Amino acid sequence: DAKTTQPNSMESNEEEPVHLPCNHSTISGTDYIHWYRQLPSQGPEYVIHGLTSNVNNRMASLAIAEDRKSSTLILHRATLRDAAVYYCILLNDYKLSFGAGTTVTVRA
Amino acid sequence: NAGVTQTPKFRVLKTGQSMTLLCAQDMNHEYMYWYRQDPGMGLRLIHYSVGEGTTAKGEVPDGYNVSRLKKQNFLLGLESAAPSQTSVYFCASSEQNGLAGGEQFFGPGTRLTVL
Numbered sequence: 001d002a003k004t005t006q007p008n009s010m011e012s013n014e015e016e017p018v019h020l021p022c023n024h025s026t027i028s029g030t031d032y033i034h035w036y037r038q039l040p041s042q043g044p045e046y047v048i049h050g051l052t053s054n055v056n057n058r059m060a061s062l063a064i065a066e067d068r069k070s071s072t073l074i075l076h077r078a079t080l081r082d083a084a085v086y087y088c089i090l091l092n093d094y095k096l097s098f099g100a101g102t103t104v105t106v107r108a
Numbered sequence: 109n110a111g112v113t114q115t116p117k118f119r120v121l122k123t124g125q126s127m128t129l130l131c132a133q134d135m136n137h138e139y140m141y142w143y144r145q146d147p148g149m150g151l152r153l154i155h156y157s158v159g160e161g162t163t164a165k166g167e168v169p170d171g172y173n174v175s176r177l178k179k180q181n182f183l184l185g186l187e188s189a190a191p192s193q194t195s196v197y198f199c200a201s202s203e204q205n206g207l208a209g210g211e212q213f214f215g216p217g218t219r220l221t222v223l
Contacts, residue, residue: 036212043112043198043214044151087150098150 004088009103018075020102022088025069032091033064035073036098037084044087044098047073078106110134112215114199120221121189129184129218131199139202140182141166141212142174144195151198157182158205189222196220 005023012018024033035047048055048062050071055062061074075082087101112133121127131140138159143151143166153166157176171193173185182201186193197218204210 041217043200043217044212045214046211049211098145098152100148100150 004090004099006086006088006099006102008100009105011105011107012075012078013107014079015077018078018082018104018106020073020075020086020088020104021070022072023070024088024090027068027090033062033068033071034089034091035060035062035086036089037082037086038101039084047086049091075104078104080106080108082106112199112201112213114197114215114218116218117216118219120223121186122223123190125189126185126187127189127220128186129197129199129220131182131184131201131215132180133182133199133201133213134180135201135203135213136179137201137203137213138179139205139210140176141200141202142172142182142184143198143200144168144193145198145217146195154184154197189220191222194220194222 032049032051034049036044037047038044048057048060050062050064063072083106085101085103087098115130141156142154145151152168154168154172155166155174157163160176160179163174163176175183199215200212202210202212
């Protein structure tokens with residue numbers, strides 16, 4: 001199964017951008033790249049997903065490398081509400097598995 | 109529109125007892141999922157359903173059974189609970205196939221402790 005590698009933690013200041021990297025060197029051609037986040041004591045929340053092209057939505061942007069072996073989630077202006085664990089997940093077939101994710105801390 | 113709801117929110121069982129976790133969604137989604145999350149770890153898929161009357165195994169199905177008799181409900185059963193099943197259980201639903209690209213909507217979770 002294709003796996004992802006993320007840093008354990010990242011810190012940011014409020015109102016500054018946050019770039020969350022994810023490596024997925026064994027990605028297959030039909031794997032979607034998904035990002036979810038989980039606030040303390042809550043269920044995961046969808047952030048964004050993409051296949052090959054960069055994607056933008058109201059929450060974030062997803063930059064996908066040309067070879068698709070890595071991607072970066074970009075939070076343009078971090079707020080205190082963005083403090084959460086962010087999961088990068090490859091989806092295909094029916095073997096979904098979240099890793100440990102990146103814990104994002106936002107300093108006021 | 110309540111989204112995805114789960115009952116109960118908390119439960120303590122003794123080893124060998126049985127229980128059923130209920131997941132309900134009011135978004136008319138075809139796909140529904142059950143996950144478990146252990147401390148400090150991500151989520152693992154237990155079972156899923158691609159429509160009313162269908163179920164399939166996920167990554168960690170052993171010790172659990174599921175049923176999808178109605179489109180809006182997805183039940184997770186533990187026939188004989190074990191301490192290894194102590195976890196937080198999350199239900200999710202999606203309109204499209206969430207495992208191939210569709211956004212999944214998650215419930216608030218059920219915290220289960222098996223003594």
